[in-house]
Each structure stands twice: as structure tokens, then as C-alpha cells.
Amino acid sequence: MTARDRDRRAEILAGAAALFAEKGVATTTVRELADAAGILSGSLYHHFESKDHIVEEIVISYVDDLRRGYDRALAEEQEPRARLVNLIRVSLEVAERHHGATEIYLNELQSLRSLPRYGTIRRARSAMRKAWIATIESGIQAGAFRSDLDPQVVYRLIREAVWRSVRWYRPTAAYPVERFASDCASIFLDGLTTPGPRVS
Template identity: 35%
Template sequence: MTSTDAATKADVAARPKRGGGRDRRGELIAIASELFAERGFLATTIRDIADAAGIQSGSLYHHFTSKESMVEELLADYWTTLLQRYREVVDSEPDATKATRGLVRASVLLLDECALALRVMLNDWTYLSETFPFMEESLAECQAIWLDVIERGVAEGSLSSEVDATICYRTVMASVSGTARWFRPEGKVSVEALADDMANIFMSGFAARS
């Protein structure tokens, strides 16, 4: 057993035991998600998850049909949350510039709330997106929301027409995804401060020049 495995098992043992099958299911998803984020989804086995949870491998099948069914819940929750936040921004902010800033901030804030899901996707995007079509479908919906807001801002004259809207969107998404590799919420910079800084950086580039 490696020191990492020992630390994981010790952490699991220290967690308070909760009653109910649904609570146990959530605990197992949390344990599996930590391993998927650390080692990669493809490199993590059912036995790895069971060992970290302190149970027999066969016991996992009382809750899940496969490790794919475990990661599916993690990823579905991320995309559902992201799209919900985007819709809230668009519905509450008619000003295109402020809505664009809000979309940047919403994306960054999930680096804390959905950190494991983001790291899992960074590790194994190709396999996971081919396995779960809802990921590409959700990504397409995200892009549609972004492009609608940016193009509205360009039409209003508040956002620059010099940069293609799709390039703007993809640049933000690539930057946020890359940040998930190094950002840790417990570090010196809070996720709120990071969201504000990244929004300021991007909005200075998006703004129309007078």
C-alpha cells in the first residue's frame, strides 16, 4: 500500500458514518471521485475504490453497476449546475456586458464547488465524452448561451466586434479548464477573488474600443 492509499483510507475511516443507503451511495461517489481526479478515471479500478472505502469490491455492486455509473453522476451534476448558473445569469442580467462578466464568474466559481468533476474531465475528456453524449450536448448548450450574449453585446456596441465570438468563448473556457489544474480553494487566493480577477482580464479584452 502506498502512502497515498494509506492516507485515503485513513481519511475515509475518520469520516462520520451516516445512515441510509442514499447517504452511503453519496459517500462512495465522493471517494471514487477523489481517486478519478487524482489517478485518472481509466487508471482507477473498482478494487481501488473499494479499498479506499474499506469494503469488498463486490459490495460496490450493491450500489452501482460499474465505475462508469459512478462517474456519470459526478459529471451530470457538474453540467446541470453549470447550465443552471448560466441561465440564472442571463435571466437576471439584461445588460450584455454585465451578463458576459457574470458568465465568466459563474464558470470560475465552479472551480471550488465542482473541482473534482473538472479535474476528472481534464484527465479523460475523450473517453468520457464518447461514453456520455450528454457532455457534448451540454457543452453545445453552454456555447449557444455564450454566443447569444456576446453577439447581443456586439450588436449593442458594448462588446468589441474585432474578435470572433466563438474565439472569445473558447478562450474563456480553455482558461477556466486549465486553471482547474492548479487552483486550490484552500490556497492564498479565494475562488471569489479569482473569479473577479479573471472577469476583469477577459472583460478588458472584450470591451468595445471607443
């Protein structure tokens, strides 16, 4: 595989990810993928086995990146609150690098089950879930987080709110990803209510 070949593949994948994210995988045709790459549909099959293999490559590269980010985030931090902030920040950063893949993963996880290498996706998904749940549970045990809420419920609410932000949030100079991440973390950790004098 030459450098030129790798570039071409990456180019096709980038265009495909954007199209899949915009119109959905099923409704995007191989002819549209080829158009985006400036070739004819048949020529796609010189680079990829099938349309499904293109989808697969996009999604797996995303979940692998995300899983590695979570591992690093948890390794360099022990304190529950800081860990949660890190998980949110990494989720947003990786979503930024894999913008199209994130939408595909969010919208069409169901249909990905039929892919040949779905096991890889499932394992990464499970590992990421564990990272969130472990962080929340250890926070509860350490007394930092409330114990009256189901960790599963908390995890799912945070995950959906954060990941789905790819639909409406894009980093800008005025509102960079670091500040958005800390805002998200602050809402979930401190709440929307005005901080005032409290007696426990």
C-alpha cells in the same frame, strides 16, 4: 432508498471523483475506489451497476449544476459585460463544488463519449456553449465588445483559461472566488495593458 444508503452512495462518489481527477479514470481501479470507501471491490456493485456508471453519475451531476447556474446567471442580468462576469463567476463557483468532476470533464471528455447517457452530457455542453456565444455576440452587436474578433475564438480562450484554473486555483480567505472571478473578467475585458489616455 434510505438516507443511510444515499449517504453511502454519495461517499463513494466523492472518493471516486477525487481519485478519477487525480489519476485519470482509466488508471483508477475499482479496487482503489473500494479502498477509498473502506469496502472491497465486489461490494461496489451493490451500489452501482459498473465503473462507467460511477463516472457518468459524477459528470452528469456536474454539468447539470453548471447548466442551471448559467441559466440563472443570464436570467438575472442583461448587460453584456455583467453577463460575461456572471458566466465566469458561476463557472468558478460550480467548479469549486464539483472539483473532481470538473477535472474529469476537462481531461477526459473524449472518453465520456462511450458512456450510455452521453447524450445528456452533450446536450448540457451544447447549451453552455450557446450561453457563452450568445453573450459575446450580443455584446458585439450592442457595441460593448470589439467586432474584429471571432466570437468562437474569444469563447474558447476564455473557457479554457477559466475552467482549467481548477488545476492551480483554490479559493482562500486572502483570495476568494469573487475576486478571482473579477480578475479573470478584468483581464479578458480590459486587457493587461496599462489603462492610459486613449483617443478612439
